Amino acid sequence: MAEHNDLGKQGEELAVDFLQQNGYEILETNWTFQKAEIDIIAQKGTILAVVEVKTRSSLEFGLPQEFVKTKKIQLLVKAVNEYVVSNDLDVEVRFDIIAVHKDAKNFNIEHIEEAFYYF
Numbered sequence: 001m002a003e004h005n006d007l008g009k010q011g012e013e014l015a016v017d018f019l020q021q022n023g024y025e026i027l028e029t030n031w032t033f034q035k036a037e038i039d040i041i042a043q044k045g046t047i048l049a050v051v052e053v054k055t056r057s058s059l060e061f062g063l064p065q066e067f068v069k070t071k072k073i074q075l076l077v078k079a080v081n082e083y084v085v086s087n088d089l090d091v092e093v094r095f096d097i098i099a100v101h102k103d104a105k106n107f108n109i110e111h112i113e114e115a116f117y118y119f
Helices: 003-021 070-086
Strands: 025-033 036-044 047-056 092-103 106-112
Touching: 003 025, 003 036, 003 047, 003 092, 003 106, 025 070, 036 070, 047 070, 070 092
Parallel strands: 047 092
Antiparallel strands: 025 036, 036 047, 092 106
């Protein structure tokens, strides 16, 4: 597996741990629907958090969250809509980003709640 894939997988594992430590129940990881993949679907109370994890080895080319593009947002919306309907959930959906970047030997994690809205 390529080094960037290993880093991405590690970032997702760190994000899952972070969410669990903050009271979220992890419902799914790497859930797919058609061409869309949701990194993490987690629930805390009546909030269903759709979490996109972006991991970078440095900030040289920008913040990790800056790499979530419009097309990805559209795919996430379509996928979570299917997830909610197929599981007959009565929840409020929130789109979050967990940005992970490596700083020397440590990982910094930033949880951005309500990172974007889709109307």
